[in-house]
Amino acid sequence: MKKSNPRGRPKRYDREKALDQITQVFWEHGFAATSLDMVSAATSMKRPSLYAAFGDKRAMFLTVQTRFAENLSSDLANILMRPHAPTDVLKDFFKHLIETYTSGPNAPYGCLVFSVGLVEAVTETEVGALIRQVNQSIENDLRSFLERAIKSGALPKAKDTDVLTSLLVALIHSIAVRARSGVKPSSLTDMAERAIHSLLI
Amino acid sequence: MKKSNPRGRPKRYDREKALDQITQVFWEHGFAATSLDMVSAATSMKRPSLYAAFGDKRAMFLTVQTRFAENLSSDLANILMRPHAPTDVLKDFFKHLIETYTSGPNAPYGCLVFSVGLVEAVTETEVGALIRQVNQSIENDLRSFLERAIKSGALPKAKDTDVLTSLLVALIHSIAVRARSGVKPSSLTDMAERAIHSLLI
DNA sequence: CAATTTAATTGCGAAATAGTACAAAAATAA
DNA sequence: TTATTTTTGTACTATTTCGCAATTAAATTG
Numbered sequence A, B: 001m002k003k004s005n006p007r008g009r010p011k012r013y014d015r016e017k018a019l020d021q022i023t024q025v026f027w028e029h030g031f032a033a034t035s036l037d038m039v040s041a042a043t044s045m046k047r048p049s050l051y052a053a054f055g056d057k058r059a060m061f062l063t064v065q066t067r068f069a070e071n072l073s074s075d076l077a078n079i080l081m082r083p084h085a086p087t088d089v090l091k092d093f094f095k096h097l098i099e100t101y102t103s104g105p106n107a108p109y110g111c112l113v114f115s116v117g118l119v120e121a122v123t124e125t126e127v128g129a130l131i132r133q134v135n136q137s138i139e140n141d142l143r144s145f146l147e148r149a150i151k152s153g154a155l156p157k158a159k160d161t162d163v164l165t166s167l168l169v170a171l172i173h174s175i176a177v178r179a180r181s182g183v184k185p186s187s188l189t190d191m192a193e194r195a196i197h198s199l200l201i
Numbered sequence C: 001c002a003a004t005t006t007a008a009t010t011g012c013g014a015a016a017t018a019g020t021a022c023a024a025a026a027a028t029a030a
Numbered sequence D: 001t002t003a004t005t006t007t008t009g010t011a012c013t014a015t016t017t018c019g020c021a022a023t024t025a026a027a028t029t030g
Helices: A015-029 A036-043 A047-054 A057-080 A086-102 A112-120 A125-151 A161-181 A185-200 B015-029 B036-043 B047-054 B057-080 B086-102 B112-120 B125-151 B161-181 B185-200
Strands: none
Touching: A015 A036, A015 A047, A015 A057, A015 A112, A036 A047, A036 A057, A047 A057, A057 A086, A057 A112, A057 A125, A086 A125, A086 A161, A086 A185, A112 A125, A112 A161, A112 B112, A112 B161, A125 A161, A125 B161, A161 A185, A161 B112, A161 B125, A161 B161, A161 B185, A185 B161, B015 B036, B015 B047, B015 B057, B015 B112, B036 B047, B036 B057, B047 B057, B057 B086, B057 B112, B057 B125, B086 B125, B086 B161, B086 B185, B112 B125, B112 B161, B125 B161, B161 B185
């Protein structure tokens, strides 16, 4: 059952596709260095259409930030639910993270939230709040994962899950920084896997 | 022996003081959101004077980036040379780092290099190179520090210094992210100290 | 005291930028 | 077919921004 067409002239653009394209521009150049003309070019939408669809530049930025955060968080949370050995799960976890941070069309752009958004956190309270919330969410997921692993006997009881969790989150932040600075993905994978082994074995 | 005054009209500004003021502006707002008028207001120098002294906006930014990196790196390197117990030295190390990242005049701005500079790394090769170089330098200093500690018997031989080093660097990056996102300094200190204990004991 | 040198100040001009008013286009509804 | 609704496209305005040319100011040198 397809819903009947809406009243007026149909939209030319696809909302999700447009948001992907907007994301790319902000991801590469950051908030302030991105002009609406660049966004317009990337989406093939004229500025008035952009405004009608997504609000002003600030609103657009907040939208893609939260969207990126939600997608990444949920991907990572799903990986943590897989029924494999903890080290394998964490390897997949960081593999996906690194893939996300390094596979832009032109270059590695790192993390849209932890790198690009972060700069605005000082002047835009909402961005700061989002970042803290994303951290909290990933942190909670990781801690539950580790506690589950200990409960099931897959991980030694002696592990301090709080410290372990914050070190894994630190690893995420570090990968974000290094990815955008141009460190090659294989290096990042190496680092992550060695850290996982050292921390969990 | 004071060197004789130079030929023409004397400069009104003090170069180092001006660079401090320029640093503050970029640190708070990032590169693109900073206008030369803001820099002009912060330094009480008119734009032509700024241009004569520091070149254009991009050159100014590169100057304060490298200056910040050099100052911080050298401070941290010095702390690592102190003849105390490894855990105490590392506590001081992170205490200084957190102090640097959180004690701006208005707010916590995090790291000028790892947060503010990082955004430009994609479009400005030099910034990316600087960041990689700073990471390398701190990493080397930390690794030597750990190797020294093991040699002197202050740290168990079993430690994998490479992994340990990259986890400590990750902790730095994480503190940079969290500081700018608005996490309060005491939380950061807590996290750092617990991580140090867990990693070194 | 002139002449010279260097720095500071004023203010202009060209370009970029964000936002929006208004007209044209493309669909549905009657 | 005509009216209505919604999106798209054009074009304008006000503002910001950068870089620089020309002028004024403050020092040293002879």
